[in-house]
Amino acid sequence: xxxxxxxxxxxxxxxxxxxxxxxxxxxxxxxxxxxxxxxxxxxxxxxxxxxxxxxxxxxxxxxxxxxxxxxxxxxxxxxxxxxxxxxxxxxxxxxxxxxxxxxxxxxxxxxxx
Amino acid sequence: xxxxxxxxxxxxxxxxxxxxxxxxxxxxxxxxxxxxxxxxxxxxxxxxxxxxxxxxxxxxxxxxxxxxxxxxxxxxxxxxxxxxxxxxxxxxxxxxxxxxxxxxxxxxxxxxxxxxxxxxxx
Numbered sequence: 001x002x003x004x005x006x007x008x009x010x011x012x013x014x015x016x017x018x019x020x021x022x023x024x025x026x027x028x029x030x031x032x033x034x035x036x037x038x039x040x041x042x043x044x045x046x047x048x049x050x051x052x053x054x055x056x057x058x059x060x061x062x063x064x065x066x067x068x069x070x071x072x073x074x075x076x077x078x079x080x081x082x083x084x085x086x087x088x089x090x091x092x093x094x095x096x097x098x099x100x101x102x103x104x105x106x107x108x109x110x111x112x113x
Numbered sequence: 114x115x116x117x118x119x120x121x122x123x124x125x126x127x128x129x130x131x132x133x134x135x136x137x138x139x140x141x142x143x144x145x146x147x148x149x150x151x152x153x154x155x156x157x158x159x160x161x162x163x164x165x166x167x168x169x170x171x172x173x174x175x176x177x178x179x180x181x182x183x184x185x186x187x188x189x190x191x192x193x194x195x196x197x198x199x200x201x202x203x204x205x206x207x208x209x210x211x212x213x214x215x216x217x218x219x220x221x222x223x224x225x226x227x228x229x230x231x232x233x234x235x
Contacts, residue, residue, distance in 0.1 A: 004155075033223070035226075040228075041228060042116075042117070042204070042228045042229065043156075043204070043226045044226070045223050045224075048223065087155065087156070089156075091222070096161070096168045096171070097168065098161065098163070098168060098169065099222055100158065100161070100169070101146075101224060102158070103148075103155040103156040103158075104155055105153075105154060106155055
């Protein structure tokens with residue numbers, strides 16, 4: 001089966017660093033996405049990892065270890081506007097002959113002053 | 114438009130009525146996906162279109178749910194005889210076809226989402 005786990009909620013202080021973990025057990029792994037979703041809005045693309053290692057993009061970085069089935073999203077210099085849900089999604093090749101995105105339940109991050 | 118457009122943004126209906134939700138994908142995106150997001154839950158896959166055909170309908174919860182796509186563009190998701198458990202946000206996403214290239218760069222198959230339709234069944 002396909003399973004993706006991430007913490008339900010996290011809190012952090014403005015200006016700090018927070019790491020959101022995601023573990024997965026999937027077959028046909030073909031990459032991992034992180035999306036940000038503010039309440040009542042569309043999920044927006046943050047990062048994509050297909051090879052092991054760290055991908056850095058401004059204040060956000062994402063790490064992948066395929067052998068451990070593990071990824072994290074690192075947010076630096078937190079701002080109040082970073083309060084949102086962060087969705088981990090695994091791209092997996094499925095029997096229908098295409099790559100399917102399988103989402104975790106999301107981590108709700110609250111940034112406080 | 115520049116992004117994925119969904120309508121209506123909110124829909125309140127009575128139990129037993131039929132509803133139609135519309136998705137207008139990004140121009141040029143041949144792949145289209147429908148998801149459902151219940152309060153506090155992750156995105157639940159419903160159906161995937163490549164062009165006008167639906168290779169994967171495995172996520173549709175029951176035969177009350179159906180979807181179609183015409184002209185390789187707009188898609189409609191229809192829920193017949195709505196039930197209270199159908200209340201959720203229905204999200205649509207579109208992407209380039211897997212393996213496609215833009216300016217020689219292999220597409221990551223990033224899915225771009227609309228803002229969703231919030232369906233409330235009373």
